[in-house]
Amino acid sequence: FRRQQLQGAFRWLARGRLPVLVNGGVFPLGVRKDTEEGTLLGLFNLSLDPWPEVVWTLGDIARRPAGVERLERNGRWRKTTSVLVTRKGPSLTIRLPGPVTYDEPAFLMLRP
Numbered sequence: 001f002r003r004q005q006l007q008g009a010f011r012w013l014a015r016g017r018l019p020v021l022v023n024g025g026v027f028p029l030g031v032r033k034d035t036e037e038g039t040l041l042g043l044f045n046l047s048l049d050p051w052p053e054v055v056w057t058l059g060d061i062a063r064r065p066a067g068v069e070r071l072e073r074n075g076r077w078r079k080t081t082s083v084l085v086t087r088k089g090p091s092l093t094i095r096l097p098g099p100v101t102y103d104e105p106a107f108l109m110l111r112p
Contacts, residue, residue: 011059017090018059024098025051032058038065039110043100050099054106058092065110068094077109 011018022030022043028051031042039061043054064085069077084095100106 018057021057021059023055023057024053024100025049030056032056037109038112041094041108041110042105043107044105045100045102048102050101052098054096054098054100056094056096056108058094059090061092063112064092065112067111069109069111070096071107071109073104080108083108 007021010021020030020032020041022028024043025045025047026049027046029044029046031040031044033040039058041056041058043051043056045051064087068080068083068085070080070083072078082097084093086093086095094108094110096106096108
């Protein structure tokens with residue numbers, strides 16, 4: 001309940017245009033970086049328990065991405081179809097099935 005209250009306060013402060021919000025577990029470190037190549041999303045799981053899934057909510061993005069790529073262990077980007085992208089009003093939700101462990105962060109690139 002506290003997390004929902006804190007997220008609600010952040011949404012209010014950002015006037016509904018929160019750059020990124022991360023859900024799916026406890027102790028997240030979420031990242032969003034917009035570039036000409038696309039939007040980079042990242043998650044570092046700062047707990048010892050694996051996250052069953054990661055859900056990024058982007059409050060200020062113009063359109064759905066044309067493609068989604070995931071960063072692999074070898075440092076290469078690979079297209080992925082396991083990511084679910086949905087739009088609800090001005091927000092875009094990106095759902096990545098887990099597990100995401102503390103020793104392997106998750107990074108996605110949303111291509112325009």
